[in-house]
Amino acid sequence: MGEKVLGIISALKDRYPDAICALHYQKDYELMIAVRLSAQCTDARVNIVTAELFKKYTTLEALASADIRELEEDIRTTGFYHNKARNIKACATELLERHAGVVPRDIESLTALSGVG
Secondary structure (H helix, E strand, O other), X not given: OOHHHHHHXXXXXXXXXXXXXXXXXXXXXXXXHHHHHOOOOOHHXXXXXXXXXXXXXXXXXXXXXXXXXXXXXXXXXXXXXHHHHHHHHHHHHHHHHHHOOOOOOOHHXXXXXXXXX
């Protein structure tokens, strides 16, 4: 990371020392999906949905091969579920095919993923 970025991170930690992420996740890609689901939705609702979603789809492979209509139903209550489901499925596939199942750390690769931006 550049010196400027490290300075920003340090300033944020000083300003908000007790900040925590309200979204529940265990894997990097789960956080990415939860953030995507949070668009036009509360974090509380996302946590309810992802609790079941990540039990049902325990791997990126499972998400990539999910039936799109079933995935839409799984996330329906987060709103905009058609687009969100399509992006989640595509993003899981992209992570597997282009990034060996790892969420990229550089902004260009990250924002090139479906539904991330």
